[in-house]
Amino acid sequence: MHKIATAAFSAMLVSLPAAASVVPFPENFQARQIETNGTTLYVRVGGAGPAVVMLHGFADTGDMWGQAAAELAKNHTVVVPDLRGMGLSAHPDTGYTKKNQAVDIAGVMDALQIEKADLVTHDIGNMVGYALAAQYPERITKWVVIDAPLPGIGDWEKIKQSPLLWHFNFRGPDMERLVAGRERIYLDRFYNELSADPTKIDEATREHYAKLYAQPNAMHDAFEQFKAFDQDAIDNQAFLAAGGKLTMPVLAVGAEKSAGSTQADVLRFVASNVTPAIVPDSGHWIMEENPTATVKLVSDFLAQ
Numbered sequence: 184m185h186k187i188a189t190a191a192f193s194a195m196l197v198s199l200p201a202a203a204s205v206v207p208f209p210e211n212f213q214a215r216q217i218e219t220n221g222t223t224l225y226v227r228v229g230g231a232g233p234a235v236v237m238l239h240g241f242a243d244t245g246d247m248w249g250q251a252a253a254e255l256a257k258n259h260t261v262v263v264p265d266l267r268g269m270g271l272s273a274h275p276d277t278g279y280t281k282k283n284q285a286v287d288i289a290g291v292m293d294a295l296q297i298e299k300a301d302l303v304t305h306d307i308g309n310m311v312g313y314a315l316a317a318q319y320p321e322r323i324t325k326w327v328v329i330d331a332p333l334p335g336i337g338d339w340e341k342i343k344q345s346p347l348l349w350h351f352n353f354r355g356p357d358m359e360r361l362v363a364g365r366e367r368i369y370l371d372r373f374y375n376e377l378s379a380d381p382t383k384i385d386e387a388t389r390e391h392y393a394k395l396y397a398q399p400n401a402m403h404d405a406f407e408q409f410k411a412f413d414q415d416a417i418d419n420q421a422f423l424a425a426g427g428k429l430t431m432p433v434l435a436v437g438a439e440k441s442a443g444s445t446q447a448d449v450l451r452f453v454a455s456n457v458t459p460a461i462v463p464d465s466g467h468w469i470m471e472e473n474p475t476a477t478v479k480l481v482s483d484f485l486a487q
Contacts, residue, residue: 244269
């Protein structure tokens with residue numbers, strides 16, 4: 184049984200404020216609702232050429248990729264979904280393991296008749312991205328993975344003990360009651376504490392995402408993303424044991440004031456062809472804090 188928020192199936196009718204700092208997608212992009220793996224994802228598609236799929240993380244939606252999509256669409260077909268239960272996608276009751284969400288994304292590729300694609304991911308998108316590349320290695324040609332760890336991989340047990348990551352275990356009915364109506368306050372904590380300069384995540388951006396995360400079931404489903412981490416860790420270790428390291432080229436991007444060089448250290452556990460890179464003058468929110476450097480790193484790597 185699906186909990187379908189009205190907005191999930193009428194995304195084009197949802198009224199959200201125009202946020203000046205949330206760069207809109209080019210006018211030639213189309214927004215579609217694509218049925219996949221028992222749910223429906225809101226997907227932006229535009230450009231022409233080899234495909235690139237871009238996956239967002241928590242406290243963002245696919246909207247984070249607007250500036251990058253405009254650049255990449257000059258010579259790529261760019262596909263930007265909102266993950267299951269997030270943004271303007273549907274809100275199913277279950278299915279938030281990253282292994283299952285990877286099947287969601289493979290289904291989107293099938294619906295768009297995309298056999299192979301480059302992959303660009305951030306935050307929780309990294310986790311879905313690894314599950315996608317591990318299950319469908321022949322379909323992912325390159326992977327840009329940005330500023331977040333992978334459950335069960337490398338120093339995961341130590342990483343998740345960081346005080347900054349207390350929210351990994353913040354969930355349940357009482358927590359949802361605490362956050363309900365206070366989504367902006369909750370999200371501000373992440374923008375403020377995980378950024379190098381909180382002023383770079385401006386008021387318009389904060390309000391834009393707060394409205395999206397205040398939709399019915401949206402915060403519950405965001406918590407479900409974190410709840411699945413224990414199973415994700417089991418799944419990731421199984422992927423690595425069964426398939427070995429990924430062989431496609433991987434650009435491991437850490438923000439200077441966040442993951443930094445440790446991003447590449449994590450990816451070397453699961454991939455054999457890893458190139459490290461740093462987004463300077465940025466904390467975790469790379470597209471809000473230093474979009475120019477981020478887009479250049481991504482564009483240059485995919486052009487190689």
